[in-house]
Amino acid sequence: MESNAGTTEPRSNLTASDGAQVTALESLHFTDEIHRLISAPVTDSSTSFMALLELPPPQAVELLHSSDSPKLLATSSPNVEDFKGSFHFPSNTGLIERDARFSGEANNSNGKRNSPEPKDLSANPEKAVKSEPAETESSQPLVSDPALEKRSIKRKDRENKVKGSTKKSKTAANESSEDAEKLPYVHVRARRGQATDSHSLAERARREKINARMKLLQELVPGCNKISGTALVLDEIINHAQSLQQQVEFLSMRLAAVNPRIDVNLDSILTSESGSLMDSNLPSLVMPVMWPEVQGNGHRQQYLHQWHVDALHQPVWGREEVCNNYITPENSLLTYDSSTNSETLHANQLKMEL
Amino acid sequence: MCPHSSLKQEFLKKWIMGLQRCSFSKKNMSILERKKTIKLSADIAMASARNGTTRWSRALISNASKDGSDNRLVQQILGPESNTPVAAITNKARTRRALVCKKIVKRSRRQIRRRRRKCVAAAPVKAVTSSIAKHLVRKRTQVLKTLIPGGEFMDEICLIEETLDYITSLRVQVDVMRSVASASVRASEP
Numbered sequence: 427m428e429s430n431a432g433t434t435e436p437r438s439n440l441t442a443s444d445g446a447q448v449t450a451l452e453s454l455h456f457t458d459e460i461h462r463l464i465s466a467p468v469t470d471s472s473t474s475f476m477a478l479l480e481l482p483p484p485q486a487v488e489l490l491h492s493s494d495s496p497k498l499l500a501t502s503s504p505n506v507e508d509f510k511g512s513f514h515f516p517s518n519t520g521l522i523e524r525d526a527r528f529s530g531e532a533n534n535s536n537g538k539r540n541s542p543e544p545k546d547l548s549a550n551p552e553k554a555v556k557s558e559p560a561e562t563e564s565s566q567p568l569v570s571d572p573a574l575e576k577r578s579i580k581r582k583d584r585e586n587k588v589k590g591s592t593k594k595s596k597t598a599a600n601e602s603s604e605d606a607e608k609l610p611y612v613h614v615r616a617r618r619g620q621a622t623d624s625h626s627l628a629e630r631a632r633r634e635k636i637n638a639r640m641k642l643l644q645e646l647v648p649g650c651n652k653i654s655g656t657a658l659v660l661d662e663i664i665n666h667a668q669s670l671q672q673q674v675e676f677l678s679m680r681l682a683a684v685n686p687r688i689d690v691n692l693d694s695i696l697t698s699e700s701g702s703l704m705d706s707n708l709p710s711l712v713m714p715v716m717w718p719e720v721q722g723n724g725h726r727q728q729y730l731h732q733w734h735v736d737a738l739h740q741p742v743w744g745r746e747e748v749c750n751n752y753i754t755p756e757n758s759l760l761t762y763d764s765s766t767n768s769e770t771l772h773a774n775q776l777k778m779e780l
Numbered sequence: 781m782c783p784h785s786s787l788k789q790e791f792l793k794k795w796i797m798g799l800q801r802c803s804f805s806k807k808n809m810s811i812l813e814r815k816k817t818i819k820l821s822a823d824i825a826m827a828s829a830r831n832g833t834t835r836w837s838r839a840l841i842s843n844a845s846k847d848g849s850d851n852r853l854v855q856q857i858l859g860p861e862s863n864t865p866v867a868a869i870t871n872k873a874r875t876r877r878a879l880v881c882k883k884i885v886k887r888s889r890r891q892i893r894r895r896r897r898k899c900v901a902a903a904p905v906k907a908v909t910s911s912i913a914k915h916l917v918r919k920r921t922q923v924l925k926t927l928i929p930g931g932e933f934m935d936e937i938c939l940i941e942e943t944l945d946y947i948t949s950l951r952v953q954v955d956v957m958r959s960v961a962s963a964s965v966r967a968s969e970p
Contacts, residue, residue: 625893632937639940646947657913660920663943667927670950677957678822682814684964 787829788952794825795956820844826953836942837949839930879933886935 620630644650644659647666653659798821824844827837921939925931928942 625889625896635937636940639937639944643940643944643947646944655913657916657920660917660924663947664920664923664927667924667943667947667950670947670954671927673954674819674822674950674957677954677961678819679811679815680961681818681957681964682811684961684968 787949788956790829791822791825791952792956792960794828795822798825822953822957826949830945830949834942834945835934835938836929836931836946839933843929879935882935 620626640656640659643663644653647659647663650659650662653662799818823840827840830837921936924939924943925934928934928939928946931939931942934942
């Protein structure tokens, strides 16, 4: 009980902050949601799913589970109607179905409370049919209502009483044992017509987890969205990773060929890089502030004047957001270099825009 | 997807620092040596940008530290933050042992399941197609395990998570290196 209460508190904080930050993105709504759930104060508003990955995977998964599991509880019909009545969010179908899948997997991942729950579900076929929409709609409170928290807490208390000991056999068997440490049990929902055997449930949970992650991968790798079938998607992923590794090799060879010495490389890089950045007359004292951590060499100072000169001659690079990638190397250079020293450069960018 | 600019900037910073440290050691290197140094420093910078949070980064660093010739380089690059390789290696050993134990448990359970399911016979066509699909997927995951550093010790779920992270890191690396290469080419033109 205490662990449940423990998990509800962080969730209440998260849902409160989630209510404040609802952004609509074209793809990866779900992963943004995850990200928001995980670290609401830390993240920027322009979250990508990279932020999800910056969190170590087990923590991300665990937070998913801890946030999902209390929501996706019983399938008793009064709760379904309660859920249906309390949604204020515009429904995003992709979001919902991803939530459903994830909620299903979160339910099945850690402990298995097999016997009591599937019996309940098999006893009420109409409720089992509603279990899928209940899942999808119950996943909505993932981002919304603190009012639903109370209901979920109540349901969780009810479920606790019927908790079986089968979960102990499962936690040892489960691959994601780090999640089992955080959550004492995970609700399992057996779908209609599927075996309620503990092994098959575990396998189904694992399969759902893998499918969820494969979807994330599909969105990451370009061109995988249209492909159906795990083997082909894996093919694409492997090709993509191999091509990236080859590109790293070629680029390192190119870099080695360009300069006779590594050291010279750096100086020239910095001049041209910063020259591409400063396309307005910035005060020269910005530049030593910009590169304090990167160099300690005193001879860098002579480049300050070069930078100023270069700035006037360089063409004006487009000011790009962080999220525009793959457009040109120079533009990507601009984005990340401009955020090297964020406080000074924000001021500078404001000046540039004026 | 756009990698975080913070990741790019951190990678660039670490890479440049590592290159600086390497350049002070040897004065004249052949092109292949230079390329190796550059690539190694880039990889180590990328892995250390993850700060040991992901398995592939830890595996990468520990693999690089294993060989005697690269070890000096790695130590130089990592430099003052020398706690990272130590922690990386111990982490990897621990996770390896844990995963081996997990594999044994999984294998035994699979055997039990197989014995239990011998009586349940699937339709022959379905069994054939599903087995073919499983075979293909297993082949692909084997290949993926060879690609990702330290992938052989991961189970499927972790493998997919690690590939996610690894691919984004590779992208960041490629972007940074490409821009640096083009910048240096531009700078070297008289």
